[in-house]
Amino acid sequence: xxxxxxxxxxxxxxxxxxxxVAAIFLAxxxxxxxxxxxxxxxxxxMGYFFVYPWDFFSRSFDVVGQSYGKLISASLGSGDALAxxxxxxxxxICAGLGVSLAFRSGLFNIGAQGQIIxxxxxxSYVGFTWDLPGxxxxxxxxxxxxxxxxxxxxxxxxxxxxxxxxxVISTIMLNQVAALGVLAYALSEMxxxxxxxxxxxxxxxxxxxxKAAFPELFGVHLGVVLALVAAAIVWWLLNRSTLGFELRSVxxxxxxSRTAGMSTAKVFILTMAIAGALSGLAACMFINGDQASxxxxxxxxxxxxxxxxxxLGRGTPLGSVLAxxxxxxxxxxxxxxxxxxxxxxxxxxxxIQSLIVLFVAAPAAVRWLVRQRRKEPTSTxxxxxxxx
Amino acid sequence: MSAPAxxxxxxxxxxxxxxxxxxxxxxxxxxxxxxxxTALVLWMxxxxxxxxxxxxxxxLPDKDHQPEAFNGLRLVWIALVICAAALVAxxxxxxxxxxxxxxxxxxxxxxxxxxFTIWYYxxxxxxxxxxxxxxxxSTLKYCPPLVLxxxxxxxxxxxxxxxxAIEAQLLMGAFFGWVIAAMAYSNGAGLVAAALAGVVVxxxxxxxxLRYHVDQVVVGVVLIALALGLTTFLKGQIPxxxxxxxxxxxxxxxxxxxxxxxxxxxxxxxxxxxxxxNQSILVYIALLAPFVVWFLLYQTRWGLRVRAVxxxxxxxxxxxxxxxxVRWQAITLGGALAGLGGAFxxxxxxxxxxxxxxxxxxxxxxxxxxMGRWHPVGATMAALFFALTAAMKDDFGLVTKVPSQLIAxxxxxxxxxxxxxxxxxxRPPAADGxxxxxx
Numbered sequence: 111x112x113x114x115x116x117x118x119x120x121x122x123x124x125x126x127x128x129x130x131v132a133a134i135f136l137a138x139x140x141x142x143x144x145x146x147x148x149x150x151x152x153x154x155x156m157g158y159f160f161v162y163p164w165d166f167f168s169r170s171f172d173v174v175g176q177s178y179g180k181l182i183s184a185s186l187g188s189g190d191a192l193a194x195x196x197x198x199x200x201x202x203i204c205a206g207l208g209v210s211l212a213f214r215s216g217l218f219n220i221g222a223q224g225q226i227i228x229x230x231x232x233x234s235y236v237g238f239t240w241d242l243p244g245x246x247x248x249x250x251x252x253x254x255x256x257x258x259x260x261x262x263x264x265x266x267x268x269x270x271x272x273x274x275x276x277x278v279i280s281t282i283m284l285n286q287v288a289a290l291g292v293l294a295y296a297l298s299e300m301x302x303x304x305x306x307x308x309x310x311x312x313x314x315x316x317x318x319x320x321k322a323a324f325p326e327l328f329g330v331h332l333g334v335v336l337a338l339v340a341a342a343i344v345w346w347l348l349n350r351s352t353l354g355f356e357l358r359s360v361x362x363x364x365x366x367s368r369t370a371g372m373s374t375a376k377v378f379i380l381t382m383a384i385a386g387a388l389s390g391l392a393a394c395m396f397i398n399g400d401q402a403s404x405x406x407x408x409x410x411x412x413x414x415x416x417x418x419x420x421x422l423g424r425g426t427p428l429g430s431v432l433a434x435x436x437x438x439x440x441x442x443x444x445x446x447x448x449x450x451x452x453x454x455x456x457x458x459x460x461x462i463q464s465l466i467v468l469f470v471a472a473p474a475a476v477r478w479l480v481r482q483r484r485k486e487p488t489s490t491x492x493x494x495x496x497x498x
Numbered sequence: 499m500s501a502p503a504x505x506x507x508x509x510x511x512x513x514x515x516x517x518x519x520x521x522x523x524x525x526x527x528x529x530x531x532x533x534x535x536t537a538l539v540l541w542m543x544x545x546x547x548x549x550x551x552x553x554x555x556x557x558l559p560d561k562d563h564q565p566e567a568f569n570g571l572r573l574v575w576i577a578l579v580i581c582a583a584a585l586v587a588x589x590x591x592x593x594x595x596x597x598x599x600x601x602x603x604x605x606x607x608x609x610x611x612x613x614f615t616i617w618y619y620x621x622x623x624x625x626x627x628x629x630x631x632x633x634x635x636s637t638l639k640y641c642p643p644l645v646l647x648x649x650x651x652x653x654x655x656x657x658x659x660x661x662x663a664i665e666a667q668l669l670m671g672a673f674f675g676w677v678i679a680a681m682a683y684s685n686g687a688g689l690v691a692a693a694l695a696g697v698v699v700x701x702x703x704x705x706x707x708l709r710y711h712v713d714q715v716v717v718g719v720v721l722i723a724l725a726l727g728l729t730t731f732l733k734g735q736i737p738x739x740x741x742x743x744x745x746x747x748x749x750x751x752x753x754x755x756x757x758x759x760x761x762x763x764x765x766x767x768x769x770x771x772x773x774x775x776n777q778s779i780l781v782y783i784a785l786l787a788p789f790v791v792w793f794l795l796y797q798t799r800w801g802l803r804v805r806a807v808x809x810x811x812x813x814x815x816x817x818x819x820x821x822x823x824v825r826w827q828a829i830t831l832g833g834a835l836a837g838l839g840g841a842f843x844x845x846x847x848x849x850x851x852x853x854x855x856x857x858x859x860x861x862x863x864x865x866x867x868x869m870g871r872w873h874p875v876g877a878t879m880a881a882l883f884f885a886l887t888a889a890m891k892d893d894f895g896l897v898t899k900v901p902s903q904l905i906a907x908x909x910x911x912x913x914x915x916x917x918x919x920x921x922x923x924x925r926p927p928a929a930d931g932x933x934x935x936x937x
Binding site: 144218272273274276280283285290291295298418455457458461464465468471 | 710712716717719727730735858861865906907910919924
């Protein structure tokens with residue numbers, strides 16, 4: 111996929127959109143089958159399917175309709191719902207951008223998780239210990255989060271550039287060190303990270319004060335804007351800057367780039383530092399955006415979801431934004447499905463998410479499944495040479 | 499250097515081997531690393547006040563086995579000698595570049611581990627003194643998912659198919675192993691089901707990567723997410739006793755986890771006996787599998803074909819090897835191994851399935867594949883090293899001389915240092931990750 115991409119309605123572009131839409135519907139269809147089969151009423155009606163098949167279909171439609179109706183209304187249906195979705199999307203977009211950027215330079219950055227964890231620690235530490243006036247404290251806290259993420263990412267880039275350490279190994283190890291070492295140590299040994307008067311339950315830190323939180327407008331916090339700005343910057347960086355040119359060049363052929371006089375070492379270190387900075391910004395969405403307490407499970411699996419966001423976004427900034435938004439909406443709506451009469455488990459959403467990515471990556475498979483045979487297009491994925 | 503001294507140096511110069519920058523850098527790294535290790539061991543030896551530490555030659559004390567005190571300082575000095583010898587060898591630049599270097603690293607690592615353990619347990623201030631236990635039995639107990647997962651990765655990647663999905667295979671193996679073991683009330687059936695679940699993941703990987711030429715990294719990552727979502731979802735669908743009494747009781751009544759099988763005689767060998775010959779069937783499989791995989795890959799015609807399609811599929815095709823058929827066979831075998839490894843989390847060690855039971859062990863196995871340079875023996879060694887992590891977490895928990903988090907991350911830090919300093923640039927199989935399309 112070329113970096114320069116004009117939105118002309120030529121065949122390839124339409125094809126790509128059609129494949130994506132078909133993939134989403136196919137994934138939703140499989141999700142619907144799971145939802146129906148997990149419902150007791152539906153399973154009961156299967157017992158007399160051959161006597162009275164209509165019951166089975168009507169109940170299935172009912173259950174799936176309820177669930178997907180709730181999925182959409184809870185994520186997009188109202189102003190509040192949309193605000194929720196946007197807030198939930200912001201960390202996914204930022205971390206997804208970081209993974210995308212690394213993909214474009216041929217690096218497989220599994221380390222978003224560790225980078226986010228470091229970011230949350232730094233942002234929250236500055237947020238609740240430094241005594242600064244409001245906006246400056248917010249700025250300092252966000253900067254600390256970004257710098258910590260960049261630092262953690264740069265370690266992997268540095269080890270790759272200087273010693274040839276494989277980034278898959280080093281990022282996996284750095285994730286473990288961040289979670290089991292730095293985070294666990296901060297929560298259990300450092301006074302600053304222990305919420306006063308909270309001795310029972312999981313160790314957790316206090317949330318940052320209100321003056322270190324992102325201002326909100328209609329329930330949407332400033333972080334969402336920052337995520338979009340970050341996407342624009344990444345687009346500019348990739349497509350309009352010298353570093354971006356070098357980055358893509360190293361990604362498509364490191365040997366040739368080196369022969370042409372580029373420093374692959376510089377590209378690896380800078381790419382991983384910027385990717386880490388983006389993950390650090392994602393961390394600020396939790397700390398300064400949601401004003402969440404730092405604990406063992408705050409980050410959850412966002413670092414891993416970021417990889418799927420980057421894959422669905424095909425390594426482009428716009429793609430990451432759209433994919434992050436889609437996954438944010440699915441996460442918000444998926445949680446709400448449990449509250450319907452159908453009581454659908456939210457884990458269905460994770461299955462749907464992964465199926466979407468799988469089908470988008472396999473246009474040939476989608477065509478085969480929807481019985482629409484055409485000539486197979488070329489590979490859909492940007493990051494060539496990603497060999498862990 | 500003064501002028502007269504120049505002459506003898508010049509005279510001996512031609513007999514010296516030519517040394518490039520990389521060689522000097524390697525020597526520097528070795529001297530620094532071994533120097534630091536030696537200094538640390540020396541410091542530990544000097545800082546121990548009371549040389550007596552307790553050692554227990556059994557998992558738990560009973561009337562035959564009580565913790566016994568012994569002079570640990572002597573062992574620390576031995577460790578120091580080993581480390582110092584390695585340091586001298588590094589200074590003299592006589593450390594070989596072949597497999598013997600791995601032996602030297604292993605010896606220094608073990609010596610350091612021994613010295614650290616004794617230092618850690620010496621001079622305790624607590625009311626009840628903790629004792630050292632042999633780390634080998636629990637290391638091997640925890641090894642099946644790591645070793646079998648790493649071997650699965652090796653087989654797939656040697657055939658040219660990147661297998662990120664080891665984590666997915668472990669997870670699916672764990673879940674379906676548990677379900678079938680409970681339904682059939684048989685651990686054997688559970689193990690078979692686990693292997694089959696791993697195969698199913700491998701078949702999906704093959705369908706998308708070999709047939710539809712989807713980027714293999716993408717398929718792998720997606721399969722992990724899919725396996726995590728699917729197993730969590732299915733676990734949530736298990737009915738409560740009020741909803742469906744039969745199914746719920748059936749699944750809550752799992753057979754006991756695999757019991758250790760003691761091999762009489764051999765299991766009483768000191769130090770290694772209990773570790774090697776009193777384990778569950780899964781551990782025996784994991785210990786035999788590296789040899790089997792090595793034999794398959796390096797001593798059989800099939801193995802030669804696997805390696806050929808992984809390095810140069812076109813050449814293999816030219817001489818009549820069916821590239822994709824060999825790749826299908828390799829990933830199927832890999833899937834079965836990894837699925838079996840996943841059974842450890844349920845059939846092998848517990849009667850229930852916890853969400854995300856594999857908890858990142860598949861990624862550790864992936865790291866072991868790369869650290870072991872895509873060789874079954876190397877990958878197994880790396881996997882065993884990671885298994886020591888789990889064992890250390892179990893064994894070192896009672897004393898708090900060092901923050902427990904430092905112990906928890908020590909293996910990962912050691913891996914980072916090893917990868918950055920000594921494993922260096924690794925070379926995957928040439929055609930790894932590239933779908934083969936006939937022209």
